[in-house]
C-alpha cells in the first residue's frame with residue numbers, strides 16, 4: 001500500500017460501517033420517467049445503484065444526466081414511475097456542477113466543507129462538536145484540500161473549488177453520493193487522483209458513488225459500471241465499458257473508436273455488481 005493510500009484508509013477508519021455487504025442495493029429506479037413539466041425526456045429507466053459500486057454516467061450535452069440526478073435527489077418530481085430507497089434512512093449527498101455554487105459567498109474553504117456536517121438546526125452552531133470538526137479535517141485531507149482550507153472559497157481556482165466540494169461531500173458520511181462533472185476544471189493529474197479517491201470511497205466505505213463524466217477513457221478506466229444517456233435515440237444503456245461503448249446508440253454519437261479500445265468486462269475484480 002502506498003503512503004497516500006495508507007493515510008486515506010486511516011482517514012476513513014472513523015466512519016467505516018462495522019459491516020457492509022458489497023452489492024447490496026441502495027436505490028432502484030422502477031420504470032422511472034424523467035423530464036420537466038410532465039414531458040418525458042427519456043424512456044422509462046430501470047436500474048439499481050449498489051453499495052461499493054462506482055458508476056460513471058456518460059452522454060452528450062443536454063442528454064438529461066443532470067435532470068436524472070435531480071430527480072433521484074427529489075429536486076424535481078418524476079414524470080412517472082418510482083425511486084425506491086431500500087433503506088429510507090439512507091443519506092445521500094450531491095455535488096452540483098461548480099457553476100451552480102455562488103462563488104461570491106464570503107466564506108473559507110474549511111467552512112464550506114463543514115456544511116457537509118449540517119443536520120437539522122446544527123447550522124446555528126456548526127463548529128461546536130469535536131466529532132464534526134474532526135470529520136471535516138479528515139474530509140479535507142482525503143479530498144486533497146487541506147492546504148487550501150484556510151483560503152477564501154471565492155479566491156480558489158475552479159479545480160480547487162471542486163476539491164473543496166468533494167471534501168464537503170465526504171464530510172456528510174452519506175451512503176450514496178452523486179457528483180455532476182466533479183473533475184471538469186481539474187488538470188489531468190488532479191482528475192486521476194480524484195477518481196482514485198472516489199473509487200476508494202466506494203470500495204473502503206461501501207458507498208454507492210455515481211459520477212457524471214465527459215472523459216470516456218477516464219470513465220472506462222475507473223467505473224465498475226457505466227450508464228449512457230442519449231435523448232436522440234431515446235437510449236439509457238447500462239453495462240461495462242465494452243457493452244456501453246459498442247452499443248449502436250453510443251457508436252452513433254461517439255463513433256467506433258471507443259468500442260475497439262474498450263476493455264472486456266470489469267476493469268478490476270469487483271463483486272459489487
Ligand SMILES: Nc1ncnc2c1ncn2[C@@H]1O[C@H](COP(=O)(O)OP(=O)(O)OP(=O)(O)O)[C@@H](O)[C@H]1O
Nearest residue numbers: 036037041059060061062063064065066067068097
Ligand atoms: N428547469 C428546466 N426546465 C425545462 N427544461 C430544462 C430545465 N433544465 C434543463 N432543461 C433541459 O433539459 C435538457 C437536459 O438537460 P440536463 O441539464 O439534464 O443535461 P445534461 O446531460 O446534464 O447536460 P450537460 O452535459 O451539458 O451538463 C436540456 O435540453 C435542458 O435545456
